Amino acid sequence: MTEDRKKNNQSANDQDMMKLVENLNRKEDVNLNRRAFLKASFGTTVALGLATTPFGIISAVRSEKEDSNQVEIASVDELAIGEAKNFNYPTEDEPAVLVRTPDDRYVAYNNKCTHLQCPVFYEKKDNVLLCPCHKGYFDVNNGHPVAGPPQRELPKILLEVKDGKVLAVGREYRHG
Amino acid sequence: MDKKRVSFLSIFVFLAINVISLSKVIEGFYGKEYGHVYSFMIVALISTGLATIAFFTWRKQEYKS
Numbered sequence: 673m674t675e676d677r678k679k680n681n682q683s684a685n686d687q688d689m690m691k692l693v694e695n696l697n698r699k700e701d702v703n704l705n706r707r708a709f710l711k712a713s714f715g716t717t718v719a720l721g722l723a724t725t726p727f728g729i730i731s732a733v734r735s736e737k738e739d740s741n742q743v744e745i746a747s748v749d750e751l752a753i754g755e756a757k758n759f760n761y762p763t764e765d766e767p768a769v770l771v772r773t774p775d776d777r778y779v780a781y782n783n784k785c786t787h788l789q790c791p792v793f794y795e796k797k798d799n800v801l802l803c804p805c806h807k808g809y810f811d812v813n814n815g816h817p818v819a820g821p822p823q824r825e826l827p828k829i830l831l832e833v834k835d836g837k838v839l840a841v842g843r844e845y846r847h848g
Numbered sequence: 849m850d851k852k853r854v855s856f857l858s859i860f861v862f863l864a865i866n867v868i869s870l871s872k873v874i875e876g877f878y879g880k881e882y883g884h885v886y887s888f889m890i891v892a893l894i895s896t897g898l899a900t901i902a903f904f905t906w907r908k909q910e911y912k913s
Contacts, residue, residue, distance in 0.1 A: 718896055724873045725889060728873070
């Protein structure tokens with residue numbers, strides 16, 4: 673009688689032990705451990721690091737293209753002081769404005785407003801660049817917003833005056 | 849701290865550096881600030897190189913015995 677009871681207890685104990693390991697998946701246990709976690713983290717680090725290189729290469733190609741793009745905008749005597757002229761730079765789809773400021777300097781900016789892309793005009797009276805859509809004002813000397821909704825500066829077009837001609841030679845998005 | 853632990857932890861530091869660098873590179877790329885793209889790309893590549901050294905150091909220690 674006691675022998676039978678002992679045997680029953682033993683088998684019950686074995687079954688309980690079996691239940692304890694039932695929820696363990698051997699494959700997961702082997703794959704998801706400290707070593708595998710570190711290896712996965714290292715792989716992610718390498719992947720993220722290498723993911724930056726295509727952006728660098730494309731940037732280099734693009735900036736090379738922009739650097740070699742020299743366009744004649746106007747002759748020096750074409751604009752009187754306080755006058756402005758529209759042109760396109762660096763492509764035909766990107767309008768810009770050249771201004772001869774009251775202190776006799778040439779400045780040029782892409783004239784799509786940085787708020788909602790409306791065209792920006794030069795206001796001689798107040799010596800500002802004005803976006804009439806939402807009354808955005810930009811400083812003509814540096815292209816930075818001074819009033820209204822725009823938050824970012826206008827892209828600045830780099831100029832060179834050579835042989836009596838005003839040339840656009842490059843562009844800066846963030847400046848000043 | 850021993851060599852193994854330092855290399856183990858440094859991989860996570862390099863991972864964080866690469867996450868930040870990649871986000872800055874993308875930001876610079878779409879904002880057309882190519883100077884930022886180059887500098888953060890160099891940071892990311894250096895960090896990747898150091899992570900590789902750290903990983904092999906850790907692996908050497910880990911499987912030594």
